[in-house]
Amino acid sequence: MKIAAMGDIHVGPKIPAPVKDAFASVPRHANVLVITGDLTNHGTPQEIAICIGLLRTIQLPVITVLGNHDYESGMHEEFGQQLRDCGIHLLDGNTCEINGIGFAGTKGFCGGFTPHQLMPFGEQDIKDFVEASRSEAEKLYHSLAALKTKKRIAVLHYAPVRATIQGEPEAISPFLGSSHLEEVIDRNKPDLVLHGHAHHGSFEGHTREGVKVCNVALPVLYSKGGPAFAIFDIGNSDSYE
Numbered sequence: 715m716k717i718a719a720m721g722d723i724h725v726g727p728k729i730p731a732p733v734k735d736a737f738a739s740v741p742r743h744a745n746v747l748v749i750t751g752d753l754t755n756h757g758t759p760q761e762i763a764i765c766i767g768l769l770r771t772i773q774l775p776v777i778t779v780l781g782n783h784d785y786e787s788g789m790h791e792e793f794g795q796q797l798r799d800c801g802i803h804l805l806d807g808n809t810c811e812i813n814g815i816g817f818a819g820t821k822g823f824c825g826g827f828t829p830h831q832l833m834p835f836g837e838q839d840i841k842d843f844v845e846a847s848r849s850e851a852e853k854l855y856h857s858l859a860a861l862k863t864k865k866r867i868a869v870l871h872y873a874p875v876r877a878t879i880q881g882e883p884e885a886i887s888p889f890l891g892s893s894h895l896e897e898v899i900d901r902n903k904p905d906l907v908l909h910g911h912a913h914h915g916s917f918e919g920h921t922r923e924g925v926k927v928c929n930v931a932l933p934v935l936y937s938k939g940g941p942a943f944a945i946f947d948i949g950n951s952d953s954y955e
């Protein structure tokens with residue numbers, strides 16, 4: 715099965731032309747579309763309506779997670795409901811199965827990477843922040859563990875490893891992802907992890923246990939000279955085009 719993947723499409727008052735083109739051509743290249751969050755710029759009702767309109771144009775199963783930008787206007791729950799109402803598989807600690815391939819996912823959160831990740835020490839605000847990060851990782855763990863399919867794909871917005879944020883300023887790395895996600899990925903060992911968020915990051919990396927991780931944020935795909943989606947052939951030597 716061929717999976718088209720893209721992230722950070724950031725739909726605003728206007729849909730970026732390459733995104734429009736990608737939605738028109740993806741069905742010729744893939745059986746399913748995965749979008750790794752930041753569907754909108756600010757998650758406003760207007761942007762949500764435009765994004766839903768775009769998603770309705772595609773005649774493929776679509777799997778997505780929300781990104782931090784989709785939370786900006788506090789409309790994320792309404793956005794999620796609208797996505798589900800139009801048949802989109804929104805992953806938030808749950809799973810779906812398409813053509814025998816299992817998908818599990820959640821937004822994820824930040825907090826940094828070992829050995830420099832934020833620890834739950836001191837003020838309650840810090841402990842709450844770290845708990846938010848751990849809670850997202852737990853959601854990923856349980857959803858991956860629930861999948862019984864031979865092939866399993868994890869979908870995130872935030873990065874689980876440092877490798878795919880390489881290219882971003884080191885100072886902001888704690889805000890781009892969390893090693894808590896890597897820990898639960900390595901306990902479950904899915905076949906592939908897709909994420910976005912790090913616009914200036916790198917396309918491919920691996921967890922400590924060797925699980926392949928790909929950052930499909932649009933600017934990363936463009937920097938490779940490719941179209942606004944990457945294609946993964948899963949089940950057929952798991953290749954990348």
Ligand SMILES: [Fe+2]
Nearest residue numbers: 722752783911
């Ligand atoms: Fe983004």
Ligand SMILES: [Fe+2]
Nearest residue numbers: 752781782911
């Ligand atoms: Fe983001």
